[in-house]
Amino acid sequence: MAVITAAQRRQFDNEGFVVIEDVLDPELDIAPVMAEYEGVLDELAQSLLAEGSIASTYRGLPFSERLIQICTESGRNFPQHFDFSLPQKGVRRDTPIHVGPAIFNLLSNPRLLDVAESVVGPEIYSNPVQHIRMKLPHRAVDESGGYTQLVSKSPWHQDNGVLLPEADDASILTIWAPITEASIENGCLQVMPRTHRSEIVAHCPTDQGVAIPDKLLPSGQPIPLPMKPGSVLLMTRRTIHSSLDNETEDEVRISFDLRYQPIGEPTGRPTFPGFIARSADHPETVLRDPAAWATSWLQARDRLAAMEDPAYNRWDSDAPVCA
Ligand SMILES: O=C(O)CCC(=O)C(=O)O
Numbered sequence: 001m002a003v004i005t006a007a008q009r010r011q012f013d014n015e016g017f018v019v020i021e022d023v024l025d026p027e028l029d030i031a032p033v034m035a036e037y038e039g040v041l042d043e044l045a046q047s048l049l050a051e052g053s054i055a056s057t058y059r060g061l062p063f064s065e066r067l068i069q070i071c072t073e074s075g076r077n078f079p080q081h082f083d084f085s086l087p088q089k090g091v092r093r094d095t096p097i098h099v100g101p102a103i104f105n106l107l108s109n110p111r112l113l114d115v116a117e118s119v120v121g122p123e124i125y126s127n128p129v130q131h132i133r134m135k136l137p138h139r140a141v142d143e144s145g146g147y148t149q150l151v152s153k154s155p156w157h158q159d160n161g162v163l164l165p166e167a168d169d170a171s172i173l174t175i176w177a178p179i180t181e182a183s184i185e186n187g188c189l190q191v192m193p194r195t196h197r198s199e200i201v202a203h204c205p206t207d208q209g210v211a212i213p214d215k216l217l218p219s220g221q222p223i224p225l226p227m228k229p230g231s232v233l234l235m236t237r238r239t240i241h242s243s244l245d246n247e248t249e250d251e252v253r254i255s256f257d258l259r260y261q262p263i264g265e266p267t268g269r270p271t272f273p274g275f276i277a278r279s280a281d282h283p284e285t286v287l288r289d290p291a292a293w294a295t296s297w298l299q300a301r302d303r304l305a306a307m308e309d310p311a312y313n314r315w316d317s318d319a320p321v322c323a
């Protein structure tokens with residue numbers, strides 16, 4: 001059972017982050033997820049071929065190579081087709097989302113939950129702020145499509161900075177897990193150690209997403225964290241972090257970012273559906289049905305499509321600090 005050691009727990013408490021190796025098994029835990037994404041990519045390729053945007057479905061190419069080929073040839077990116085969360089703006093009834101069983105199984109993975117339990121305790125809620133990110137080489141990024149952190153680097157931020165203030169005191173743990181090797185060249189994560197002891201720092205809406213302005217960044221060296229698939233990075237909700245650029249020609253840096261917290265605390269995104277992932281007190285309340293989880297997202301999509309875009313964070317680009 002992968003639980004964290006006392007030394008790892010101390011590092012997490014003191015530094016605001018810790019990398020734990022060999023939590024997930026690449027074959028047993030990660031391969032089924034990629035198999036499911038092969039299916040998503042295949043469907044996408046077929047519809048792009050049918051509309052004349054690409055010349056072949058490129059079936060037979062390895063996933064990353066195929067995705068890069070499809071993006072460069074069509075001149076488009078498709079982050080939302082793979083993501084298992086919804087965008088913050090303009091949700092429609094047919095906004096793509098992939099909420100397949102392999103993804104649910106990863107969110108509920110017992111080894112991942114053991115790690116989460118060692119920080120948030122035995123009553124564990126899966127926070128709905130969660131993403132798959134497929135960071136593309138520059139040549140495959142559609143610059144005209146608007147910047148998205150799902151395909152390009154992420155700016156400096158604290159995770160609570162992208163949530164509503166209702167979650168400021170919730171004990172939300174971020175678990176970041178690479179699906180392909182994450183290197184300095186292909187855009188691994190980097191953290192600013194010991195920044196988690198500060199309060200929430202002001203963030204500003206930018207064209208790279210919500211970000212801490214340079215002038216408010218603490219001095220000190222960030223630590224880049226190359227990681228292999230199976231390892232996981234734990235961060236607190238206030239640890240300042242970002243990701244590096246993917247400078248490679250032909251690698252896609254694929255990662256999951258997941259969040260867990262004690263049951264009953266606000267998630268910071270009340271319009272999105274979370275679920276009870278583990279409960280020692282009330283095991284009967286644990287969601288075990290991947291189809292029920294998928295339905296909760298499709299219902300949320302319908303609800304969001306029928307309403308004005310809700311506010312997802314508190315930051316205002318007119319604030320003096322953002323000038
Ligand atoms: O993968 C990335 O680039 C950013 C991930 C992140 O910010 C997070 O996991 O909270």
Ligand SMILES: [Fe+2]
Pocket residue numbers: 157158159241
């Ligand atoms: Fe983050």
